[in-house]
Amino acid sequence: MANKFETIAKDFPILSRRVNSEPLLYLDNAATSQTPNQVLERISDFYQTSNANVHRGVYTLANEATEAYEQVREKVAAFIHAPNAKSIVYTRSTTESLNLIASSFGDLVVNQDDEILITIMEHHSNLIPWQQLAKRTHAKLRYVMLTDDQTLDLQDFRKKLNEHTKIVSVAQTSNVLGVTNPIKLIAKLAHEKHAYVVVDAAQSVAHQKIDVQDLNVDFLAFSGHKMLGPTGIGVLFGKPELLKVMPPIQFGGEMIENVTQTQAKWQQAPWKFEAGTPNIGGVIGLGAAIDYLKAIGMPWIEATERELIERLLPELEQVAGLTIYGPQNVVQHNGIVAFNLKNLHPHDVATGLDMLGVEVRAGHHCAQPLMTTLGVEATVRASLSFYNSLTDMDRFVYAVKMVKEFFDRES
Numbered sequence: 001m002a003n004k005f006e007t008i009a010k011d012f013p014i015l016s017r018r019v020n021s022e023p024l025l026y027l028d029n030a031a032t033s034q035t036p037n038q039v040l041e042r043i044s045d046f047y048q049t050s051n052a053n054v055h056r057g058v059y060t061l062a063n064e065a066t067e068a069y070e071q072v073r074e075k076v077a078a079f080i081h082a083p084n085a086k087s088i089v090y091t092r093s094t095t096e097s098l099n100l101i102a103s104s105f106g107d108l109v110v111n112q113d114d115e116i117l118i119t120i121m122e123h124h125s126n127l128i129p130w131q132q133l134a135k136r137t138h139a140k141l142r143y144v145m146l147t148d149d150q151t152l153d154l155q156d157f158r159k160k161l162n163e164h165t166k167i168v169s170v171a172q173t174s175n176v177l178g179v180t181n182p183i184k185l186i187a188k189l190a191h192e193k194h195a196y197v198v199v200d201a202a203q204s205v206a207h208q209k210i211d212v213q214d215l216n217v218d219f220l221a222f223s224g225h226k227m228l229g230p231t232g233i234g235v236l237f238g239k240p241e242l243l244k245v246m247p248p249i250q251f252g253g254e255m256i257e258n259v260t261q262t263q264a265k266w267q268q269a270p271w272k273f274e275a276g277t278p279n280i281g282g283v284i285g286l287g288a289a290i291d292y293l294k295a296i297g298m299p300w301i302e303a304t305e306r307e308l309i310e311r312l313l314p315e316l317e318q319v320a321g322l323t324i325y326g327p328q329n330v331v332q333h334n335g336i337v338a339f340n341l342k343n344l345h346p347h348d349v350a351t352g353l354d355m356l357g358v359e360v361r362a363g364h365h366c367a368q369p370l371m372t373t374l375g376v377e378a379t380v381r382a383s384l385s386f387y388n389s390l391t392d393m394d395r396f397v398y399a400v401k402m403v404k405e406f407f408d409r410e411s
């Protein structure tokens with residue numbers, strides 16, 4: 001592992017910088033991942049050699065840009081084992097993908113007295129679009145709660161899922177608890193009640209193999225910037241027959257077949273959802289990120305991150321006054337550890353860690369209903385990636401102890 005790690009770390013130029021005179025230890029991968037040279041170079045190369053607008057013009061550069069843009073769609077489809085490239089819609093982010101489903105598909109299928117079932121561990125971007133849909137349609141928004149072990153309560157899910165449930169929308173991995181939910185089972189149970197299944201894969205796509213056909217989900221959303229790609233590019237997978245009936249929610253260039261003074265006819269999916277000039281450079285970068293992840297190998301990534309978390313959690317648990325949120329079982333934390341130190345504000349802990357070169361998040365992590373359920377306002381969160389090392393885990397625990405000691409001395 002050490003050799004492969006050293007080679008990998010060299011691909012990420014940012015990892016060699018210093019923060020507050022200390023070597024950077026980046027542990028906010030759940031917020032955004034770092035970008036390897038291979039992705040940066042591909043984007044740069046595109047702008048240097050083939051930059052042109054897509055789907056327009058008959059000249060060489062435009063054709064090259066269009067071909068590259070559409071080839072990445074094939075690549076994304078293969079990466080999540082979608083049935084074809086037409087089931088892949090480019091968006092700006094997970095947030096935009098989820099808003100697109102809620103606004104287009106949601107308005108199409110949800111009526112008064114229907115129910116939308118989400119979970120209490122959702123990120124606001126998989127919560128507020130459904131809250132708004134429920135308000136618009138007078139449907140009921142329901143939440144699956146947690147077990148005592150802070151995992152998804154499947155008994156509660158079975159209880160709340162019923163013939164009124166139209167949509168079930170669940171994060172594959174929680175950005176706070178680190179738990180990965182049993183999506184295949186959830187989809188099977190939801191489909192038995194004729195509900196549609198939406199998956200927020202923002203926190204899983206870079207950490208495990210995803211097969212949308214095996215999971216049998218209707219929609220799946222993720223962001224390029226959490227999987228080594230650039231910001232501003234996201235993906236919505238939708239089953240082709242569902243994308244076909246969904247109306248576009250943005251209108252303008254690129255998404256039409258023809259226009260008269262009074263009417264317009266849309267292109268077929270996915271292009272009818274991609275109004276205006278898209279983030280072409282972002283798409284190119286996303287393609288390079290997928291190539292990079294595939295070359296490293298998703299099974300290796302999964303195994304490496306498991307090894308890291310198994311090193312980190314038992315050590316962190318030993319720190320006096322430290323509470324870890326999420327399941328007791330280490331194996332159920334997928335790369336994310338949210339915690340608090342007794343009598344210390346998470347922002348103070350994160351600021352202290354920053355002084356030691358360690359970058360972690362502190363706050364509500366865009367999951368305020370979950371924070372309320374956990375009985376806290378905020379937590380510190382460390383989230384790792386395969387480019388972190390076992391030494392990084394040891395250094396992190398040491399830094400947490402130093403911060404604690406510093407504040408203990410102060411008080």
Ligand code: PMP
Nearest residue numbers: 093094095123125175202203223
């Ligand atoms: N869902 C989850 C579980 C997330 O962790 C995030 C990002 N923190 C999002 C959705 C939103 O992603 P984006 O900001 O890229 O739209």
